[in-house]
Amino acid sequence: MMMMLFGLLLGLSIAELLTGLARSWRLRIGVTRTVHKAIRIGWLVPLLGLLVLADQTHFWIAAYQLQHFIAFNYATLLGVLLIIGGYYVLSTFVFPDDPSDWPDFDEYYLRTNRTVVGGMFAINLVTLVIAAWLRQTGFRLEETPIFVSWFSLGAAMLFLPGLIALWFVKSRRANLILLIAMNLLLLLGAIGPTM
Numbered sequence: 508m509m510m511m512l513f514g515l516l517l518g519l520s521i522a523e524l525l526t527g528l529a530r531s532w533r534l535r536i537g538v539t540r541t542v543h544k545a546i547r548i549g550w551l552v553p554l555l556g557l558l559v560l561a562d563q564t565h566f567w568i569a570a571y572q573l574q575h576f577i578a579f580n581y582a583t584l585l586g587v588l589l590i591i592g593g594y595y596v597l598s599t600f601v602f603p604d605d606p607s608d609w610p611d612f613d614e615y616y617l618r619t620n621r622t623v624v625g626g627m628f629a630i631n632l633v634t635l636v637i638a639a640w641l642r643q644t645g646f647r648l649e650e651t652p653i654f655v656s657w658f659s660l661g662a663a664m665l666f667l668p669g670l671i672a673l674w675f676v677k678s679r680r681a682n683l684i685l686l687i688a689m690n691l692l693l694l695l696g697a698i699g700p701t702m
Contacts, residue, residue, distance in 0.1 A: 513591050517567055520595040524560045527602030528553060534606055546606050551616035551679065554686035555623060556601045561693040562627055563594050566634065586637065590630055597626040613679055621674055628670045662696030
């Protein structure tokens with residue numbers, strides 16, 4: 508029951524990101540009539556959307572594996588709500604509410620990226636703390652997808668430092684390079700267990 512509730516909330520978060528990606532694509536190819544001025548989408552906002560989407564997917568896999576080790580109580584519900592609710596709130600920051608307010612999405616990214624990246628860092632840190640606590644209660648972290656292969660473990664170890672780097676860089680080019688690298692890192696982590 509708990510997983511269904513949080514699956515619904517996480518699904519809303521993913522829907523928010525997919526809606527933003529679809530709207531950006533529609534704007535880029537010019538099939539949206541509601542916007543009368545030219546809008547430059549760029550790559551930064553869509554790549555951030557993909558990064559948050561991939562991170563949420565990774566969390567969902569970990570949460571599914573941990574569900575049998577987490578007690579169903581008020582404290583647990585609040586903790587999981589904090590994480591998944593955090594993902595939902597961050598998802599609402601990735602894309603602008605009204606694209607016509609931001610003729611250059613890269614400018615929007617530079618205004619909001621620290622909120623999203625800082626939130627992702629906090630959520631992943633909380634998740635690591637919970638995993639370490641669960642280790643003390645008998646859960647074997649070695650059974651999680653992160654530890655299945657060296658690819659996955661390497662990607663996981665580089666993810667938080669990558670978020671820190673994204674927090675500090677200011678240039679569009681450096682952000683673009685880091686976003687591409689971080690998305691590739693999560694992709695590598697996803698396909699790592701199959702190698």
